[in-house]
Amino acid sequence: MCKPQLHYHRTMSTTRTTPRQPAAARRRARELEILTATRELFDETGVRDAQIEDIARAVGVNRAIIYRHFSGKEELFALTLVSYLEDLETELAGAAAARTTPPEQLVAVVEAFVDFGVAHPAFVDCAQTLMRRPGPELLEEISESALFRLGRGIAACLARLRDVLVAGNEAGDFRVEDPRLLANHMYASGLGALQLARVGMLVGESSPGVPEIAPVSADEVRRNVVATARALAAGA
Incomplete structure (x- = not known):
């Protein structure tokens, strides 16, 4: 009777030593x-x-x-966007580190942003989908922890651009009154430009009142976004 009991305890002891996640x-x-x-x-x-x-x-x-x-589809979208933002922040950091002067860094960071958006259209879709929702509305559908992670991801990307603008101000290269505001503006307008690159079409008039469609390439959009960023940073 004793031996089976000892065997039983020995078996239980062996089972308990197996760690569970x-x-x-x-x-x-x-x-x-x-x-x-x-x-x-x-x-x-x-x-x-x-x-x-x-x-x-x-x-x-x-x-x-x-x-x-996940609380719902919106939260799933938000946290998927965080994944994209983490990769984007790495790209922006690398672009800035590869240049020495603030004007060069600004060009490199903006180009990296556009290139990332062109390579990952779903990033643009996720970002625009969530930006269309008012903050209080998002809070009703996304947990505070998810919203915090999303805000942290966006802030990390914006900080890369803001730091370049601040450095340019200090060096006398830029005249930016509010680097944080301009960084946010560039991010939002950049998403719109990326949508234009995806559509690949410009709308104009061939003559008054007659619409005309013309093609536009991602490279053209990229050059325009860079030129706009340089002009804004210079205070133009």
Whole structure:
């Protein structure tokens, strides 16, 4: 009778030494898996065509699991945008570090922003979708923690541009009254320019009252965004 009992305790002891992944770690791993699948789906099919069912299928779960980790589609979009913003911030930092003077850094940072948007159209879609929503409305659909992560991601990217503008002011190259405001303006207007690059068309008039469509390339849009940024930084 004694030996089986000892064997039983020895078996239980062996079982208990096998570490289990903490619940919080498992939850973070599943959230990352969902966000990775969402971004891959966005890059493949675009934001507008992406459905919760498609994301769940890619992860191998049902849609109820998605809603267990995220408050809804808006929050899922917001946190996917955070992923793009983290990559964008890395690109902007590298672009600025590769140049020495503020004017050169400004050009490099703006070009990196445009190139990133052209390479990742879903980033533009995500950013514009969320920017169209008033702040109080977003708070109703996105948790405070998700909104904090989104704000931190945007702020990190804007800081790269703001720091260049501040350095240019100090060096006498720029005349920017409010670097933070101008950085935000450049980000918002840059997203609009990226949409123009995607459409690839300009609207004008061939004669008064007669509309005309003309093509525009991503390179042309890129040059225009850079020229506008330089003029704004110079106080023009």
